[in-house]
Amino acid sequence: MELLINRVSKQFRNKIAVDNISLNLTPGVYGLLGANGAGKTTLMRIICGILTPDRGTITLDGKEAGEEEYREILGYLPQDFGYYPEFTGMDFLMYLAALKGIPKSTAKKRCLEMIELTGLKGMEKKKIKTYSGGMIRRLGIAQALINRPRILVLDEPTAGLDPKERVRFREMIARQGENNIVLLSTHIVSDVEQIADKILMMKEGQLIFEGTRQETGSDLEKLYLEKFGEVKGCE
Numbered sequence: 001m002e003l004l005i006n007r008v009s010k011q012f013r014n015k016i017a018v019d020n021i022s023l024n025l026t027p028g029v030y031g032l033l034g035a036n037g038a039g040k041t042t043l044m045r046i047i048c049g050i051l052t053p054d055r056g057t058i059t060l061d062g063k064e065a066g067e068e069e070y071r072e073i074l075g076y077l078p079q080d081f082g083y084y085p086e087f088t089g090m091d092f093l094m095y096l097a098a099l100k101g102i103p104k105s106t107a108k109k110r111c112l113e114m115i116e117l118t119g120l121k122g123m124e125k126k127k128i129k130t131y132s133g134g135m136i137r138r139l140g141i142a143q144a145l146i147n148r149p150r151i152l153v154l155d156e157p158t159a160g161l162d163p164k165e166r167v168r169f170r171e172m173i174a175r176q177g178e179n180n181i182v183l184l185s186t187h188i189v190s191d192v193e194q195i196a197d198k199i200l201m202m203k204e205g206q207l208i209f210e211g212t213r214q215e216t217g218s219d220l221e222k223l224y225l226e227k228f229g230e231v232k233g234c235e
C-alpha cells in the first residue's frame, strides 16, 4: 500500500498554505510537526479529499483522493470534530457507522469494539455533554477508526489527553500503524517522539524535513528548534 502525494500546492488568496509537497507514505506512523499556520491542517484536508489542491495529485494505489473507494478506507479526526452533545457516545458512533455505510448487522458490535479500544467503556450510554475533554478526544478517535481505515489522519489528536490517556493512545496508534498508514499532526515535539516512526516537518507550507526517528537523532526537540529557528515552547 502506497499513498503518493505528488507536487501538491494550495493557495488561499495571497497565502500559499501548501507549497509543492511530494511525499510517499507506506504503512507506519508519521508525525507531522510544524508551528501554527505551517500548513498541516490544509495538507491533511487535501489528503482526505475534503479540499482540492490547486496543483498536484493524491493517489492510493491508483485511487484518487475524493473517490468513493478512497473515502471508504479513510479515517479522519479533524481538530474540532462535530458531535451532538445530546447524543450518547454509543448513539454518536452508531450514527457515524451508518454514515460510513457499515451494515446494521455489524455496526453495534463494531461500535462496542471501538468503545472498548478507546477506554470509554461505561460511558457509552452517557450523553457526550457530560464527557471530559479527553473523553471527547477519544470518542473522536473511535469515530475515525470505526470503518477500520487503511489510512488514518489525525489532526492534533493528543490535545487534551492526560498522561495515562497518552499511553493508551500511543499503544492504539502503534497497533494501527503496523499494517496501515497513520498520519498525525502536532506542534508538541515530545508527542511524535514517542509515537511516530517517521518524522515530517512543515514550515510555511513546505516540507523541510523527512526522516526516520533514528535519523532525527536522540534530541528531536533540538533538531526541531534548529529547523524552525524558534525559541522553545512555540505552542
Ligand SMILES: Nc1ncnc2c1ncn2[C@@H]1O[C@H](COP(=O)(O)OP(=O)(O)OP(=O)(O)O)[C@@H](O)[C@H]1O
Pocket: 012, 013, 015, 016, 017, 034, 035, 036, 037, 038, 039, 040, 041, 042, 043, 187
Ligand atoms: N480556508 C482558508 N482561507 C484562508 N486562509 C486559510 C484557510 N485555511 C488555512 N488558511 C491559511 O493557510 C495557512 C496554513 O493554515 P493551516 O491551518 O493549514 O496550518 P496548521 O499548520 O494546521 O496550523 P495550526 O497548527 O494552527 O492548526 C495559515 O496561514 C492559514 O491562515
